[in-house]
Amino acid sequence: MGISKKQAAGILCALLLTAGITGAGFGGFLGLEADASEAGVTEPAAAKSETDQASLKIITTSAEPQHDQVSKNTSQELEALGTMEKAADNDQLSLYVNKETAEIAVQEKQNGFVWFSNPVLRSQDAQASPLYKSELSAQVLLTYYNDKGQINAFNSFDDSVAKKQFKITTANQGIRVVYQMGNVAQSFANIPKIISKERFEKNILDKIKDANQRDNVKYKFRLDEQKQVYEVRKLQDYVAEELSAVLEAAGYTAEDAAQDNKENGAGEAAASEDAEFTVPVVYTLDGGSLVVSIPAKELKSNKAYPIASLQVLKFFGAADTGKQGYIFVPDGAGALIHLNNKKLNAEPYSLPVYGNDGTFDIKEKIQTNEVSRLPVFGLKQNDHALVGFIEDGEAGASIAADVSGRNDSYNSVSSKFQVTAMDYYTLSSGSKTSAVPMFQTGKYQGNLQVRYAFLSGASADYTGMAAAYRGYLADKYQLKLLETSDAPFVLELAGAFRKNKSILGIPYQSTESLTTFEEAESILGKLKAAGVSDIDLRMVGWFNGGIRHSSPSDLSIAGVLGGKKGFLHLADYMKQNGFGFYPDTAFLEKFKGSSGAATLLDRSKAEVYAYNPVTYAKDVSKFSHYVLSPRKLPKQVDGFLQDYTKLGISGLSLRDLGKEVNSDFDPSHPVSREDSLLASVKELGLLQKKTGSLMVDGGNAYSLPFADLIVNAPVRSSRLNITDEEIPFYQIALHGYFDISGAPYNMNELQNPRLSMLKSLETGSNVYYQWFASDASKVKDTDYNGLYALNYQDWFDEAVQLYQESNAILSKVRGQVITAHSMLAPGVVRTIYQNGINVTINYNHTAVAVDGLQLQPQSYHVGGE
Numbered sequence: 001m002g003i004s005k006k007q008a009a010g011i012l013c014a015l016l017l018t019a020g021i022t023g024a025g026f027g028g029f030l031g032l033e034a035d036a037s038e039a040g041v042t043e044p045a046a047a048k049s050e051t052d053q054a055s056l057k058i059i060t061t062s063a064e065p066q067h068d069q070v071s072k073n074t075s076q077e078l079e080a081l082g083t084m085e086k087a088a089d090n091d092q093l094s095l096y097v098n099k100e101t102a103e104i105a106v107q108e109k110q111n112g113f114v115w116f117s118n119p120v121l122r123s124q125d126a127q128a129s130p131l132y133k134s135e136l137s138a139q140v141l142l143t144y145y146n147d148k149g150q151i152n153a154f155n156s157f158d159d160s161v162a163k164k165q166f167k168i169t170t171a172n173q174g175i176r177v178v179y180q181m182g183n184v185a186q187s188f189a190n191i192p193k194i195i196s197k198e199r200f201e202k203n204i205l206d207k208i209k210d211a212n213q214r215d216n217v218k219y220k221f222r223l224d225e226q227k228q229v230y231e232v233r234k235l236q237d238y239v240a241e242e243l244s245a246v247l248e249a250a251g252y253t254a255e256d257a258a259q260d261n262k263e264n265g266a267g268e269a270a271a272s273e274d275a276e277f278t279v280p281v282v283y284t285l286d287g288g289s290l291v292v293s294i295p296a297k298e299l300k301s302n303k304a305y306p307i308a309s310l311q312v313l314k315f316f317g318a319a320d321t322g323k324q325g326y327i328f329v330p331d332g333a334g335a336l337i338h339l340n341n342k343k344l345n346a347e348p349y350s351l352p353v354y355g356n357d358g359t360f361d362i363k364e365k366i367q368t369n370e371v372s373r374l375p376v377f378g379l380k381q382n383d384h385a386l387v388g389f390i391e392d393g394e395a396g397a398s399i400a401a402d403v404s405g406r407n408d409s410y411n412s413v414s415s416k417f418q419v420t421a422m423d424y425y426t427l428s429s430g431s432k433t434s435a436v437p438m439f440q441t442g443k444y445q446g447n448l449q450v451r452y453a454f455l456s457g458a459s460a461d462y463t464g465m466a467a468a469y470r471g472y473l474a475d476k477y478q479l480k481l482l483e484t485s486d487a488p489f490v491l492e493l494a495g496a497f498r499k500n501k502s503i504l505g506i507p508y509q510s511t512e513s514l515t516t517f518e519e520a521e522s523i524l525g526k527l528k529a530a531g532v533s534d535i536d537l538r539m540v541g542w543f544n545g546g547i548r549h550s551s552p553s554d555l556s557i558a559g560v561l562g563g564k565k566g567f568l569h570l571a572d573y574m575k576q577n578g579f580g581f582y583p584d585t586a587f588l589e590k591f592k593g594s595s596g597a598a599t600l601l602d603r604s605k606a607e608v609y610a611y612n613p614v615t616y617a618k619d620v621s622k623f624s625h626y627v628l629s630p631r632k633l634p635k636q637v638d639g640f641l642q643d644y645t646k647l648g649i650s651g652l653s654l655r656d657l658g659k660e661v662n663s664d665f666d667p668s669h670p671v672s673r674e675d676s677l678l679a680s681v682k683e684l685g686l687l688q689k690k691t692g693s694l695m696v697d698g699g700n701a702y703s704l705p706f707a708d709l710i711v712n713a714p715v716r717s718s719r720l721n722i723t724d725e726e727i728p729f730y731q732i733a734l735h736g737y738f739d740i741s742g743a744p745y746n747m748n749e750l751q752n753p754r755l756s757m758l759k760s761l762e763t764g765s766n767v768y769y770q771w772f773a774s775d776a777s778k779v780k781d782t783d784y785n786g787l788y789a790l791n792y793q794d795w796f797d798e799a800v801q802l803y804q805e806s807n808a809i810l811s812k813v814r815g816q817v818i819t820a821h822s823m824l825a826p827g828v829v830r831t832i833y834q835n836g837i838n839v840t841i842n843y844n845h846t847a848v849a850v851d852g853l854q855l856q857p858q859s860y861h862v863g864g865e
Helices: 005-018 025-030 033-038 050-062 075-082 130-136 157-161 197-203 211-219 237-249 254-263 462-477 517-529 563-576 630-647 673-691 701-706 729-734 753-763 796-813
Strands: 085-089 093-097 104-108 114-116 140-145 151-155 166-171 174-181 194-196 221-224 229-232 277-286 289-295 307-312 325-329 335-338 349-352 376-381 384-392 397-402 410-418 422-429 432-439 447-456 489-494 496-503 506-513 535-540 580-585 607-611 618-627 652-654 694-697 709-711 768-771 818-825 828-833 838-842 848-850 853-855 859-863
Touching: 075 104, 075 114, 085 174, 085 277, 093 174, 093 277, 093 289, 104 447, 130 157, 140 277, 151 157, 157 174, 166 277, 194 197, 194 254, 197 229, 211 221, 211 237, 277 307, 289 307, 307 447, 325 349, 325 397, 325 410, 325 462, 376 410, 376 462, 384 410, 384 462, 447 462, 462 701, 462 729, 462 818, 489 517, 489 709, 517 535, 517 563, 535 652, 563 580, 563 630, 580 694, 630 673, 652 673, 673 694, 673 701, 694 701, 729 818, 753 796, 753 828, 753 838, 818 848, 838 848, 838 853, 853 859
Parallel strands: 489 535, 489 768, 535 580, 580 652, 652 694, 694 709
Antiparallel strands: 085 093, 093 104, 104 114, 140 151, 140 307, 166 174, 174 277, 194 229, 221 229, 277 289, 289 447, 307 410, 325 335, 325 376, 349 397, 376 384, 384 447, 397 410, 422 432, 496 506, 607 618, 818 828, 828 838, 838 859, 848 853
């Protein structure tokens, strides 16, 4: 059986790629440049640019043996690439597109490896049903709400590509694909909606000579005997297209239809009641990255069917059952899901970036997951890896991942963006209640954007992914490495708090002291005398009633702590000793009064309560705080700075601005979660400019450009059933640029400060303690019971000893990035820093022998000094 020139060129392309000849080198090798171009592999010689010539040299060189040899694509994948057209090209990557299916592929020029948006052998997947085979062929998965708030789903293959309802155009360094999903009704302007009986018979029927065709046309209209008009029936697109052609042949034009519509009051076309959507996706090459973007303002849907979510490139780089490696997810500090781990009884991974939105009313909280503080994910398959950075729209994004065997034979990870939020409003009438869906208004109008970078060889692991993300952040925000010096001892002191009391049976709240400013000086002096010479102090509860303070827009320093005079004396003491001073302030958590609070979708105020540890239900007797509306944040910050800058303090601790992102569903002034993030970023910049140095709690990615210190950084994952390993991705990515601390040693879930110190050595994190000076009984039977064990005297000696022991190592690596991290054996890990120092840690309760080392229980070994 013969084959076409295009098929022959595709087969030759596959053979040449297998041999290591790629890109612009095809035409010259074959001597058939025009034919190769027809196959979508290269351009005619006349169209070659200087970049193409440079690429040819690189590819020719890469055919020689390389230092870092990596695996190649399969022959089937190379054949699939041969059927695609090159859409964009730079010195590092080539972008290809299949114009029949809207699939894309990205080829790395350094090694020729190709990443596909959709698995090449998906049609042969015996595991996947027809529905899931369609999803395997889609680039966008869309969910939408009906009028009852129920979720329905579309995919770009079944509901757009298969119906040929998509368009591909060129874009700067890439392409733009616009998907029309659903039964998109086509407009035929010369079909009248309503036409008088007289004009219908005279201007249309009398002009059609064929009797059968005339009857056919007449049947497509309905006669209203009373009004003596014909109304067009609802027609399928192909029927409307045929009718339009018949009317055109009869001489009936769009102008005639417009006249008849106007004369009979038809007006403009009514909005379609069908679920129809327009989703544009832009693919762009940017250096060594592929940028995938959806302009949110260009999304279109019928009002009756709002878009709930969009999942983009779910199967980009998906690994089949023959691959080895893992999926990286940013769950807390980080976690790995081993490919093909067969954990099909576990739920697929799906957690929101930056945690839950505080303006959703959660009735029960069965599990408290760690917060994903970095909008990044990755996948390693054999000696290749990709890593995705969500760089726009991340506040509305989730990371979704799953292993092979559930619905198909592929392991995948991707981003999923919420477009419209929905909740139910309960209506009551007597004993009857009904739930009415309430939909978000005021949606985000920016981009939903993911940047993909590609790794190979020795760098194709989670350390390489962290290094890629670190480089991205350092370049984007012009970050600078820390100086190598003593690691800071981070100390948090609790100042004042409100306590319920009564006099003559009349209840009132009294502001009580836990650590006065004078006592704080005394504790710091004792630390200094014990040899702790570098201290960063976080002072919590220093104004407006203490820890759960009233609005910070008007400052009043707590008199029970020593008032303004005592506060300034402490600040001066810190400055004289070269210590960092960070008074703590909450801006988003509103502890007193509902004025200015955000609104839930059911129109109630956003209130946060504690949850019952037994029933998991919200405990309405234990109010925590209101959630401040993002609209009120600028006023809050401005008022605070007017008072705070007068104190002359060059430091500030942010309790919540770097760890919470909340919407506001007030229908008159809605604020999306992403717009709320942008508001926080603006205020973070202002606070940094006015105070000089910021300590940030939690350390969400958007706060990093403004942070000098990060406390309560994630140190573990949620330990979901589908995950297999915990990794310190957060610290690997950020160490060397930020002073990072996990949870306070004496408040850590490990309940063992020595284990906390070992974790610090593994991650380069600083020693962190939380104390107060008063007797622990002062917080008994109050809302602050959780602070009962924080009297500094109980921890002082141990803290000094652990700091001195760890500082001997941490001081040498403070300004050094982490270049490698690995698990040598169960419970045994090794971290290697940029200057060669490596720390091997045994977390086990028994001694181990590994890699030539004898490690005692819960001990470590330092090498490379």
